[in-house]
Structure formats: C-alpha cells, structure tokens
Amino acid sequence: MAFNRKSNPDDRSDNVEKLQSMIVHTIENMEEAEHAMEFASEDERANIAAKNERRRNSLEAFRAEVKDEAKHNK
DSSP: OOOOOOOOOOOOTTHHHHHHHHHHHHHHHHHHHHHHHTTSOHHHHHHHHHHHHHHHHHHHHHHHHHHHHHHHHO
16 A cells, blocks of 8 residues: 655744754753752762753854854855
8 A cells, every 4th residue: 555645845944043942942051050050969060060061062053053054044
C-alpha cells in the first residue's frame, strides 16, 4: 500500500524571531541561576557556574545563527 506523504516546506520566515526569543530566555535563565547561587551549596554553585558557561556558549551559537538567518533573508 503506497502512502502519499508530502514533506513540509522549509519555512524559515520566523527563525530570527524564534532565535531571539531563545536568546532572551537563555539570558533570563542565566540571571535566575546567578541569583540562586547566593543560596546554593558549594557543589551546587559549581554546577550552576558550569551550566551558565554552557549557556554562554549557546548564546554565541544563537547569535551566529541569527546573523546567518538575517543574511539568508536579504
């Protein structure tokens, strides 16, 4: 039995907005984590610091992708 499957078209029209939203949420999460560090144990602080470092790396990647998307949309 054959299936008629259509692939979804690649709709990149709102990628920049989605990426910018992800950037904002990541920054908010970092700020909340920094605040939580005040009340955390030494181990928890180390975990939070490591996670925020990964978030910083993600922010760099998000920003690079925004530039790529903006260039693609021109």
